[in-house]
Amino acid sequence: MENTILPAFNIWIIVKLFSLAILGMYIIFAFVITRQVKVMTETLTLGFETVARFLSLFHFVLAVLVFIIAIIAL
């Protein structure tokens, strides 16, 4: 019997939208981390500030890249 309520191609669209929504929220989380690392490095000067900021920025850029790849690949 033909499934008229939820055709098969719609499932993948829903999965794609759901994945993009989660990755979008993850970008916000990654951005919050960069802010928090900034607060950390302002609160404490321990000699590792530059690397810490680079790591948090690297994570944020990675999150954006994965989001872009998801738009293209899904």
Added chain:
Amino acid sequence: MPDLFIAPENKDKKTIPQEGTSESSENLFSAFVLYPHNINFETKDKEEKIILMLRQHPVLNLKWIAISIILFLLPAFSQKIGLFSALPPGYYLVIVLTWYLVTVAYAIEGFFGWYFNVFFITTRRVIDVDFFNLIDKRVSDAEIEKIQDVSYSTSGPMGTTLNFGDVRVQTASEIPELNFERVPNPERVAKILDDLRASVH
């Protein structure tokens, strides 16, 4: 005339080390640093001097390092057993990339959680700086003169072997207790705090 009573020598020597002693190594990842240089915190006064900086014992990093390595290896393993073979190729790519993203976040959180959770003993105060889960921050401090009691404990085979444990500082300030958890040389830390208290009172 023989002496009837000779007062014993005061063997209870002070344990507050003098600046310039080479009792602890000071590198970027030290967990026990006496009179650290180039280290500062936001609320430090100009005349305030850091006597001791503490972190949790470095061996505690092994847990997040081991878990991170396993997490990094899991996508390769899942490909071998064909876990996501039913998915379209694009989905597999995104799942693997997301997995690595979360793994990087976990590793960063593990490292920062250790590196930025520090305890300071200064000439005026005891300060506990905590960062939780990368998004929460808490700074607690207590004046040395408000410290009421200092106790320490070491427990477990690792703590006993590697000499790390907890130091509990009870205070009369707003925060009734400060806990220095799993720090190296807890006995030494407690003695330094006791001597600081004695020198203030």
